[in-house]
Each structure stands twice: as C-alpha cells, then as structure tokens.
Amino acid sequence: MTTCRLCGHNKVQLIVSGLKTDFDETYALKRCMRCSFVTLHPLPDEDTLGKYYRHNYWQDGQGQRSKYLNFFLSMRVKPMISELKALIPRNGRVLDWGTGDGFLVKLLNDSGLTAFGIDPYSSASDDKTVFKATIHNAPFTDNYFHAITGFHILEHLRQPLESIRSALRLLKPEGILIIEVPNIDSLQYRLFRSRWQPLEIPFHLNHFNPNSLQNNLLDNFNLKILKISYFSQRVSPSAFLLSIFPFFAPKMMRLKKGFYPAPIKLCYLLGQLVVYPLVLAEAGLKHGAILRLYLRKE
Numbered sequence: 001m002t003t004c005r006l007c008g009h010n011k012v013q014l015i016v017s018g019l020k021t022d023f024d025e026t027y028a029l030k031r032c033m034r035c036s037f038v039t040l041h042p043l044p045d046e047d048t049l050g051k052y053y054r055h056n057y058w059q060d061g062q063g064q065r066s067k068y069l070n071f072f073l074s075m076r077v078k079p080m081i082s083e084l085k086a087l088i089p090r091n092g093r094v095l096d097w098g099t100g101d102g103f104l105v106k107l108l109n110d111s112g113l114t115a116f117g118i119d120p121y122s123s124a125s126d127d128k129t130v131f132k133a134t135i136h137n138a139p140f141t142d143n144y145f146h147a148i149t150g151f152h153i154l155e156h157l158r159q160p161l162e163s164i165r166s167a168l169r170l171l172k173p174e175g176i177l178i179i180e181v182p183n184i185d186s187l188q189y190r191l192f193r194s195r196w197q198p199l200e201i202p203f204h205l206n207h208f209n210p211n212s213l214q215n216n217l218l219d220n221f222n223l224k225i226l227k228i229s230y231f232s233q234r235v236s237p238s239a240f241l242l243s244i245f246p247f248f249a250p251k252m253m254r255l256k257k258g259f260y261p262a263p264i265k266l267c268y269l270l271g272q273l274v275v276y277p278l279v280l281a282e283a284g285l286k287h288g289a290i291l292r293l294y295l296r297k298e
C-alpha cells in the first residue's frame with residue numbers, strides 16, 4: 001500500500017507482520033501515519049477472499065440456533081434497540097446493513113419498527129424484509145430510512161467511505177446512522193496483538209480506532225456524533241475469550257467436528273461471564289473492544 005485508503009496520505013508504518021492464515025498465506029497490518037487507519041496488507045483480491053469465505057465463513061442462521069440461544073442473543077441487543085427507538089419516530093423505517101441471517105431485522109420489527117435488511121451473502125429465509133444486495137444497489141429510494149444500522153460491516157469493505165456515502169443517500173435528513181466496528185486501540189488488542197480474535201485475517205480489511213473513524217467520517221460527511229460507546233454485550237466478552245481460547249468459537253467447532261458440543265457451549269458462555277468485568281473495565285477507560293458511533297445526518 002502506498003497511500004491510505006481513507007485519507008489518501010502516503011506514509012504508512014508496518015505494525016504487525018507474519019500473520020499466517022489457514023492457507024499458509026502471510027499478511028501484515030500497516031498504519032497510516034496521518035489518520036491512524038490500519039489496513040491489511042496486501043489487500044486480498046476477490047478470488048482469494050472467495051477461497052477463504054468458502055472455507056470457513058460460517059453463518060449459522062437464526063432458524064438453526066436453539067430458542068434459548070436466540071433469546072440470549074436478543075437480550076444482548078435489546079439495549080441498543082431501545083436507544084435507537086428513542087432517536088427516531090414510532091414505526092420509523094430502519095435498514096440493517098450487512099444483516100447476515102436477518103436476526104436484527106426480526107428483532108427490530110418485533111419492537112414495533114419497520115425494518116429491512118441487506119447483505120450480499122444473506123442466509124435469511126424471509127425475502128420480503130431481507131434482500132441480497134450491497135449498500136450501492138439496495139432496492140430502496142433515496143431518503144427512505146429514519147435509521148441505518150451497520151454492525152461489523154465497515155471492516156470488510158474495500159472502500160468504506162464510498163459505502164458510507166451510499167448509505168447516507170438512503171437516509172433521511174436528520175436520520176440516524178449507527179456504526180459498530182472492532183477497536184484496534186482497545187486494551188484487548190494491546191494485550192493479544194496478533195492473537196486478537198477480531199483481526200479475522202484476511203476477512204477484515206480495515207481496522208479503526210476512535211480517531212481514524214471519527215475524523216474521516218467528519219471530514220467527508222455532514223454528520224454529528226451523538227454518542228460513542230466502547231462496549232458490546234454481543235462482541236466484547238466473546239472477543240476477549242476467543243483470543244485466549246480460539247477453539248471455543250462455534251465456527252471452529254463446526255469446522256472440526258461438524259457440530260457444537262454442549263459442554264464446549266457451556267464453557268464458552270461461562271467463560272464470557274468470567275471476563276465480563278475486564279471488558280467492562282476497558283470500556284470504562286474508553287479502550288473497549290468495539291467502537292459504536294451514533295451519528296445524525298445534518
């Protein structure tokens with residue numbers, strides 16, 4: 001990489017090298033010396049990424065999870081839904097960008113909002129609310145949504161700012177955009193470095209910190225930051241635990257055994273409870289595992 005994909009600066013610094021993948025390919029991470037955005041290096045082409053997605057990218061699908069697990073997941077995202085509802089009209093229209101199996105779309109609709117989802121790799125069975133599409137070819141008119149949620153999507157995109165531009169076209173003036181990404185300036189990353197689970201080499205092309213995300217968004221778009229959060233019930237504890245014990249991951253188990261054994265599942269859940277105070281503490285220090293920005297289109 002000669003220039004930063006976010007700010008265009010031409011000085012970058014190697015911060016980690018020798019990151020090996022399942023196919024024995026080697027990647028590095030490089031940080032922009034102006035905006036501190038971190039990129040995967042080299043950037044894999046579509047064919048290479050396709051090979052990895054076919055090999056080990058696993059969407060379980062809400063229909064394949066137990067009722068208990070779906071309940072557990074819904075409890076973890078309900079606080080965010082309450083916060084969103086306080087910011088937009090009753091029955092407001094919401095787009096979940098990169099919705100995966102459409103689970104959040106269902107929860108948003110159950111909460112009284114009118115929600116749709118897009119994802120080019122969607123495994124959702126409901127084709128009335130979830131569409132196989134990118135943010136650039138989403139089947140909606142401009143200024144349609146009161147809110148757009150983008151959870152763990154920006155780190156996968158080659159041109160994240162161009163994608164944000166397309167998202168903002170779909171959003172009404174004064175609409176709300178919620179973006180959540182892993183935080184490369186987290187204490188977890190400093191502790192685990194190349195073992196940190198959210199690095200997800202080579203799936204995650206981009207790694208943000210508060211400066212690179214906020215400054216590049218504010219420099220390019222007319223947005224107001226309403227709130228920043230550094231903690232996700234869904235991601236923060238599991239990222240910490242899986243950085244120590246990667247084999248607890250449902251994806252790893254599925255690859256190895258073809259199913260997810262109940263004792264491992266129980267250890268995974270109990271382990272998350274054990275690390276919970278640690279991840280709350282790092283979030284309190286504003287160095288949590290995730291960054292979630294609540295933004296308003298001005």
Ligand SMILES: [Zn+2]
Nearest residue numbers: 004007032035
């Ligand atoms: Zn930069």
